[in-house]
Amino acid sequence: MNAPETPGDKPAARPDPMPTNPMAWTPTAQQLALFDKTAFDERATPEDFQRLEELATEDPRIAAAYLQYVEMASQIEFVLRSRRVEGEVATGAAFRGQSKRQLRTWIGGGLLALAASLALLLARSGERDSGDRQLAADNPAPSAGQNAERSVDAIAGAAVIIDIDSHELIEAGVRVGDHLRSGSTLAFESGRASIEFHEGVVAVIEGPCELSITSISSATLRRGLLAADVPPWAIGFAIDTPQARVIDHGTRFVVDVDASNMVEVAVAEGEVELDGRQPGRDGDEANRRLFAGDGVRLGAAKNRAPLEAGKLVEFARQHLPVVAEQRDMEVIAGYQVDFIAGGKFPEERPGAWRYLVNQNSPIGEPGGYVELQWQEGPNVRDQYDANLAAADEPADSPSGYVALRRDSGHPGLGRFQVDDGIDRYAIAAFTVPADGEYFVRSGWLCRWEEKGRFPDKYLDLVIHVDDRPFDEHKYCYQSGLLKFQADLGPLRRGQTIYVAVGPNGYSYNDSFKWGFKIVRSLSSAINETTTE
Amino acid sequence: MGVNDNRRSPEFVDLLGEHGTQVFSFIRASIRRDHDAEDVYQQTVMAMWEAFGSFQTGSNFRAWACQIAKFRILRYYDSQRGRRQFSEPMLDLLVESRQEPARADDRIAALRRCIAHLTAADRQLLQERYMDGSSVNSLADELQRSSQSICNSLRRIRAKLFRCVESQLAGGTVS
Numbered sequence A: 001m002n003a004p005e006t007p008g009d010k011p012a013a014r015p016d017p018m019p020t021n022p023m024a025w026t027p028t029a030q031q032l033a034l035f036d037k038t039a040f041d042e043r044a045t046p047e048d049f050q051r052l053e054e055l056a057t058e059d060p061r062i063a064a065a066y067l068q069y070v071e072m073a074s075q076i077e078f079v080l081r082s083r084r085v086e087g088e089v090a091t092g093a094a095f096r097g098q099s100k101r102q103l104r105t106w107i108g109g110g111l112l113a114l115a116a117s118l119a120l121l122l123a124r125s126g127e128r129d130s131g132d133r134q135l136a137a138d139n140p141a142p143s144a145g146q147n148a149e150r151s152v153d154a155i156a157g158a159a160v161i162i163d164i165d166s167h168e169l170i171e172a173g174v175r176v177g178d179h180l181r182s183g184s185t186l187a188f189e190s191g192r193a194s195i196e197f198h199e200g201v202v203a204v205i206e207g208p209c210e211l212s213i214t215s216i217s218s219a220t221l222r223r224g225l226l227a228a229d230v231p232p233w234a235i236g237f238a239i240d241t242p243q244a245r246v247i248d249h250g251t252r253f254v255v256d257v258d259a260s261n262m263v264e265v266a267v268a269e270g271e272v273e274l275d276g277r278q279p280g281r282d283g284d285e286a287n288r289r290l291f292a293g294d295g296v297r298l299g300a301a302k303n304r305a306p307l308e309a310g311k312l313v314e315f316a317r318q319h320l321p322v323v324a325e326q327r328d329m330e331v332i333a334g335y336q337v338d339f340i341a342g343g344k345f346p347e348e349r350p351g352a353w354r355y356l357v358n359q360n361s362p363i364g365e366p367g368g369y370v371e372l373q374w375q376e377g378p379n380v381r382d383q384y385d386a387n388l389a390a391a392d393e394p395a396d397s398p399s400g401y402v403a404l405r406r407d408s409g410h411p412g413l414g415r416f417q418v419d420d421g422i423d424r425y426a427i428a429a430f431t432v433p434a435d436g437e438y439f440v441r442s443g444w445l446c447r448w449e450e451k452g453r454f455p456d457k458y459l460d461l462v463i464h465v466d467d468r469p470f471d472e473h474k475y476c477y478q479s480g481l482l483k484f485q486a487d488l489g490p491l492r493r494g495q496t497i498y499v500a501v502g503p504n505g506y507s508y509n510d511s512f513k514w515g516f517k518i519v520r521s522l523s524s525a526i527n528e529t530t531t532e
Numbered sequence B: 001m002g003v004n005d006n007r008r009s010p011e012f013v014d015l016l017g018e019h020g021t022q023v024f025s026f027i028r029a030s031i032r033r034d035h036d037a038e039d040v041y042q043q044t045v046m047a048m049w050e051a052f053g054s055f056q057t058g059s060n061f062r063a064w065a066c067q068i069a070k071f072r073i074l075r076y077y078d079s080q081r082g083r084r085q086f087s088e089p090m091l092d093l094l095v096e097s098r099q100e101p102a103r104a105d106d107r108i109a110a111l112r113r114c115i116a117h118l119t120a121a122d123r124q125l126l127q128e129r130y131m132d133g134s135s136v137n138s139l140a141d142e143l144q145r146s147s148q149s150i151c152n153s154l155r156r157i158r159a160k161l162f163r164c165v166e167s168q169l170a171g172g173t174v175s
Helices: A029-040 A046-058 A060-081 A092-108 A112-125 A130-138 A144-154 A167-171 A309-319 A522-531 B006-030 B034-054 B061-079 B088-096 B101-116 B120-131 B136-143 B147-169
Strands: A159-165 A185-188 A192-197 A202-215 A218-229 A238-240 A245-257 A263-275 A289-291 A295-298 A329-334 A353-357 A373-377 A380-385 A408-410 A426-431 A436-447 A459-465 A472-476 A481-491 A496-502 A512-521
Touching: A029 A046, A029 A060, A029 A436, A029 A481, A029 B147, A046 A060, A046 B088, A060 B006, A060 B088, A060 B101, A060 B120, A060 B147, A159 A202, A185 A192, A192 B120, A202 A309, A218 A309, A245 A309, A263 A309, A295 A309, A329 A436, A436 A459, A436 A472, A436 A496, A459 A481, A472 A481, A472 B147, A481 B147, A496 A512, A512 A522, B006 B034, B006 B061, B006 B088, B034 B061, B061 B088, B101 B147, B120 B136, B120 B147, B136 B147
Parallel strands: A218 A238
Antiparallel strands: A159 A192, A185 A202, A192 A202, A202 A218, A218 A245, A238 A245, A245 A263, A263 A289, A263 A295, A329 A512, A353 A426, A373 A380, A408 A512, A426 A496, A436 A481, A436 A512, A459 A472, A459 A496
């Protein structure tokens, strides 16, 4: 190539045009996905680059947005290294000023090559001064080893501690990443802790408090101040108090229980339901719905000052993370909620769900999947299964054990038990009804049988879309609950999401319970609608 | 080719400090492999310094620097046996596209706020990828997830941050 090496012989470069209003236009979800694939995904193809070129040629804003996307990704490392988890630490101006001083030093010494290296380092990741190092020491990130170790515990817990601001808890050995089983209680006198329930609810509690975890979507608050952020797929999350059960209907709310069992409830967003229909609890006040801005006090003496809901709401505002993603999502389907019993053949079943087994192919190749059929009657369980004539001898067929019910199921035989070496999976398939960015959320899987007697007998869970590589592949060990989710990316109407449970080699007491939800990004749906 | 003048090094350093990230982003946007992009950036900075004598003070440094970077990118493409990610017209589009250097501080501040509002799990994944330097495959092994799943999650997080930053710069709040 004979391209000139520098533009020095060209006229002075044109001045930059005026900046555009970034809100006047934003890339669609599919365009952002293309940016990301082109810049960061090794599987990007020449067709992807070509597509981006075509888009940028049609609309120059695409080129600018692509550059800003890459620049933002380059700045992530700098920001992560120079910040506390909460609070501002270093400004970009300070970062740039230091980089200049460093560069001057190097160039003054004639070490241009080193200066170039330093410039690269500074441009990409920022200067790490002693203050930043100290902050890093103050806020050590968990090591990979810690994470790996704790991921084993993750399947046994109903909730996980995600933040601690309490010396009392720290001195007691409680750490971020610790898991709370159903029935366990978190109690402390001062400070705050944040926990994430496995259904996705994030709660902040402030001492003095006593909170017992009762399930992946409920807890009992005996004392203390609690604020909860409930994503759309966890609606129904409940907090039991001495005066009433507080049931979420899609919201952020705050509950305060004092030492006299007086309960205050306030709603920051959305709606909650109070259920106080139990003996000894307040009357009408404890059986009502509260909406954003509402507050109620239960079990208080008559002469107390009126409740100031705003103070409670302020606690939520200050301490709960606001997760834009969650506000931006809608639940499209749920395995349990949508389960349709009956109908021997696919055409007899309405809806977008199908129940399958990979009878003729390994998992991941939908061409070999076949439909399960509904069975009911005096001698069979109500379930979808492979409809073997010899139901008493299911081992005759690799798919013999495969079954799906409303909240449970069983995989088929494992690859070490059959001639063709293929694990047979119980598969729930959902066909996407419209374009958009899709996710699997609030997924859980639990072996039904006694676990302790069957070490090393795992289940595995696979999520994939059509015939593309697995989006998720996890293992459910004998010790408890597996939580799962997947980011599926932009999907087109008619594409199918497969969520499958397999025997992982051997089928042996592999009955399981499970549930999950399919959610979609609202903005991606809007963007696609607008684009089209 | 311009003449190198050591007396202008403070000016060069100031301009590079102000625009270096954008120049690197242009290179990184055109070369997917990190290490190759870093090599090309180093070559570009060297070439910029050698040619700085021809740069007219007060003119558009970013455009001048990106023109030099473009030639280095094309040379890199040639070294890859002609396997180009983008055509030269596309590189020109990227050079001429508008970025906002005056708002770099605002962008970093907005990004910082947006990262603070990620979920703990998303923040953890970013830290392991960007701070610990874990590869997608090693993250997949460690977290017992597929590489595809890790890629999807990182893509979702970056897209979320991008939308959040744009919203912040437009006067919105992190929500």
